Amino acid sequence: MLDDNIIQQEANERTVLVGLITRDQSEAKVNEYLDELDFLAHTAGAEPVARFIQKLDYPNPRTYVGTGKLQEIADYVEREDIGLAIFDDDLSPKQVANIEKELKVKILDRTSLILDIFAKRAQTATARTQVELAQYQYLLPRLTRMWTHLERQRGGIGMRGPGETQIETDRRIILDKISRLKEELRDIDRQKNIQRKNRGKLTRVALVGYTNVGKSTLMNLLSKSDVFAENKLFATLDTTVRKVTIENLPFLLTDTVGFIRKLPTHLVDSFKSTLDEVRDADLLVHVVDVSHPNFEEQIAVVEKTLNDVCGAAEKPVILVFNKIDAFTYTPKDPDDLTPATRENIPLEEFKKTWMARMDNNCVFISAKEKTNIPELKEMLYQKAKEIHTRRFPYNDFLYQTYDDNDSPDPQQPDTDTDGGSES
Secondary structure (H helix, E strand, O other): OOOOOOOOOOOOEEEEEEEEEEOOEOHHHHHHHHHHHHHHHHHHOEEEEEEEEEEOOOOEOOOEOOHHHHHHHHHHHHHOOOOEEEEOOOOOHHHHHHHHHHHOOEEEEHHHHHHHHHHHHOOOHHHHHHHHHHHHHHHHHHHHHOOOOHHHHOOOOOOOOOOOOHHHHHHHHHHHHHHHHHHHHHHHHHHHHHHHHHOOOOEEEEEEEEOOOOHHHHHHHHHOOOOOOEOOOOOOOOOEEEEEEEOOEEEEEEEOOOEOOOOOHHHHHHOHHHHHHHHOOOEEEEEEEOOOOOHHHHHHHHHHHHHHHHOOOOOOEEEEEEOHHHOOOOOOOOOOOOOOOHHHOOHHHHOOOHHHHHOOOEEEOEOOOOEOHHHHHHHHHHHHHHHHHHHOOOOOHHHOOOOOOOOOOOOOOOOOOOOOOEO
16 A cells, blocks of 8 residues: 555644635634545544635645745744645645745645545455555646656566656556446445345345444444444445344445545545445435535535435435534524524524424434434334335335344444444
8 A cells, every 4th residue: 555645643643724715615614624635634543733725816836835825834833843735725736846945844635534544444355455455546747756666566677668767667567557447346236236135135224424424323322243343534435235134124234434525536436345335325314424514515515425426315314413412502592683593593493494394204313312213213114114115015025034144244244344434
C-alpha cells in the first residue's frame, strides 16, 4: 500500500484547517464543513489547533487562499510549531507545491485525508485493494513532484527506454499497477456475485447512511453480533452480512460503508463491490443521526449518492432516526419573531413535519439505549414479509423456520470483514 505521501503519523500531530467562503459556500456552511474536517483529522490521528477561513469569489489557482492569508497561516505555523495543514477542498498539484513552499509543512486536502483514514482502516485483502487503487488514481496526476522512489518496486532492466524521463517511468509503473488492481477487483466482484447468488432466496436488507450515524451499533443490536462500533468516521470499509430472524422470518442484514459530503470519486469507483451490496438489496434501511444539526442535509447527501452511484432510487426505504437520546434543542424566546431553526424545535414537533407524511416508513430509536427497538423490528418484519410475499406468493416460507443447513450461519459473515464500524 502507498504510504509515502499520506500522514506518517505521530501522536497528536498538530495541524491547522483551512477553508473558503465563496459565492457557492456560505460562512455557516464552511464552518460546518470544517467541523467535519476536524472530526476527520481526529480520526486520522491529528490534533487541529486552529482554523483559517477566507472569503473569496473562487479559490486562488496558485495557492487556494490569497497571498496575505497564506502568509498569515505561515506565520502561525512557524510560531506554534505546526507540522501539517489540511485544506477542505481538493488541491491541484500546482497548489500543493506552492503552498508547501510557503508553509514548509505537510499539506493534505480533504481527499488525501480520507484516503489516509481508509488506508488506516483497511484490514482485509478486499479493502486494501480498493484503497490502494483509489490512492494510485488520486496520485497519478500528482507525479510532478514525487514518486522518484517507485523504480524500486519493479526491475530496472528493460524498464527505461532511450531518453525516457523518471516521471514517465513512474507514470508507467503506476498505470501498470492500476491495471493490475482493477483486474484484482474484477475477480473480487465475480467472487462477491457468486456469494450473493449462493445466499438463496432470503430477503436482503442493507443498512445505509452518513458516516458515524450508528449503523454498526444497530447491526449488532439486530443480529446479536459483535461488529466493532466506535465513535469515529469511516470505521467500516467492508460489508458485513449477518442472518437476522424476527419472529419466524429470516433475512440477510448488511452493514455498509458510510457516505460523506465531497466523497472522492476514486473511492466511489474503487468500492464498487461494496456498493453492489446496496444495488442488490431488496430493502434499504437509511440510518440518520437525528441529533446532528444538519441531519436533513446528510439525508440528501446519502440519497444523492445512492441514486447516482448505486441506482437505488426505486428501492423501498425505511428511515431510521437514530440517537434520539442525544437530541437537544433550545426553546425559542417568545419575543423572538424570527423563524424557528433546527436548534429551537423539539423532537416531537419535528416528527409532525415532513416525517409525519412517511406513513409506516420511518421510526425514531436510540440504538445505544435500545429505545423503540421493538417498533423497528416490527417494521422490518412487515417490510421483509411484503417483499417475500410478492416474490413467492404461494410459498409457505413465512410459516417455517430455517435450520442451520438451509441458510447462512447468523454468526458467520458471508463476506470478508475488517471488524470495524462506526457507532
